[in-house]
Amino acid sequence: MNYLNSLYQQVLLSISIVLSxxxxxxxxxxxxxxxxxxxACLYVLSYITNTPVFNLAKILIDPSIQSYxxxxxxxxxxVYKLLELYRRRMNLLILILSILSGEEIRLIIDGTILRxxxxxxxxxxxxKRVAGKKFWAKRKRDIYSWDYQRDVRFExxxxxxxxxxxxxxxxxxxxxxxxxxxxxxxxxxRIRYQKSLWFRALADSFCLMGDRGYRGLEYVxxxxxxxxxxxxxxxxxxxxxxxxxxxxxxxRNITTLLAYLQGYTIGYSFFRKSWLFE
Numbered sequence: 001m002n003y004l005n006s007l008y009q010q011v012l013l014s015i016s017i018v019l020s021x022x023x024x025x026x027x028x029x030x031x032x033x034x035x036x037x038x039x040a041c042l043y044v045l046s047y048i049t050n051t052p053v054f055n056l057a058k059i060l061i062d063p064s065i066q067s068y069x070x071x072x073x074x075x076x077x078x079v080y081k082l083l084e085l086y087r088r089r090m091n092l093l094i095l096i097l098s099i100l101s102g103e104e105i106r107l108i109i110d111g112t113i114l115r116x117x118x119x120x121x122x123x124x125x126x127x128k129r130v131a132g133k134k135f136w137a138k139r140k141r142d143i144y145s146w147d148y149q150r151d152v153r154f155e156x157x158x159x160x161x162x163x164x165x166x167x168x169x170x171x172x173x174x175x176x177x178x179x180x181x182x183x184x185x186x187x188x189x190r191i192r193y194q195k196s197l198w199f200r201a202l203a204d205s206f207c208l209m210g211d212r213g214y215r216g217l218e219y220v221x222x223x224x225x226x227x228x229x230x231x232x233x234x235x236x237x238x239x240x241x242x243x244x245x246x247x248x249x250x251x252r253n254i255t256t257l258l259a260y261l262q263g264y265t266i267g268y269s270f271f272r273k274s275w276l277f278e
Contacts, residue, residue: 008056019082019089022085036075042070054067109210112163114161162178163178164178166208179191
C-alpha cells in the first residue's frame with residue numbers, strides 16, 4: 001500500500017510538472033472530488049499495476065468515489081487530451097535531446113487487432129458497438145477437407161479494433177490511433193497522414209520503418225535486411241502488452257478506450273514495469 005501511494009505521487013508529480021499550465025482552477029462552487037490530472041494519473045497507474053481505474057480511485061483517492069466522478073463522457077475526453085498532450089511534450093523533449101546529441105532517430109510503425117467480441121458468442125453475449133458501428137475483421141485460412149479432398153478457404157470473423165502504433169527502438173511510443181479492424185493497415189496510415197499534423201511531421205522528418213505490408217507508402221521504409229528487421233522487433237513487445245492490458249481496462253466506449261490506450265503508452269514509455277520493480 002505504501003509503495004502504491006509513493007508510485008501514485010511519483011506519476012502525479014511528473015504529470016503536474018509537465019502540464020502545469022493546463023490545470024483547471026475552479027473559482028466558483030465547490031471543488032471536484034477528483035481533478036482531471038488525478039484521473040490522468042490513474043490511467044497511467046492502471047497499466048503499471050494491472051488494476052482498473054475505478055478500483056485505483058477507491059484505494060488512492062476516496063473510498064466513497066463513484067464511477068460518474070471518473071467516467072463522464074466530457075470529462076474522459078478532457079483527460080484523454082491531457083494524456084495526449086503529456087506524451088507529445090515528452091516526445092518533443094526526447095526528440096530535441098536526440099537531435100542535439102547527433103543520434104539517429106528511427107521510428108517503427110505497426111498495427112495489432114484488439115478483439116471486442118467473439119462471433120461464436122454473439123448469441124449469448126452482446127457485441128459492443130463503437131459510435132453505432134460494428135467493428136469486424138476476417139481471418140482467412142486454408143483447411144484440408146476430407147469431403148472435397150483438397151484445401152478449402154475458411155473465413156473466421158471476429159469483432160475488433162485496429163490499433164496502430166509508432167515507437168522508436170527503445171519502445172517509446174510517439175503516436176497511437178484506432179480504426180475499425182476491417183481497415184487495412186496501409187489505408188489506416190494514409191488516413192492518419194492526411195488528418196494528423198503530428199504524424200505527418202514524424203513521417204516527413206524521420207525514418208519511419210515498417211514490414212513488407214507497407215510497400216507503396218513513400219514515407220515508410222520497408223525493412224529488408226536483418227539489422228532493420230531486428231530493430232523493428234521492438235514494436236512486437238509494445239503490441240503484445242496492449243493485448244494484455246486490454247483485458248484489464250474494462251472500457252465501455254471509444255473515448256474511454258482511447259484514454260486507456262494513452263495511459264498505456266505513457267506507462268510503457270516512461271514508467272515501464274521492468275524499470276520500477278527492479
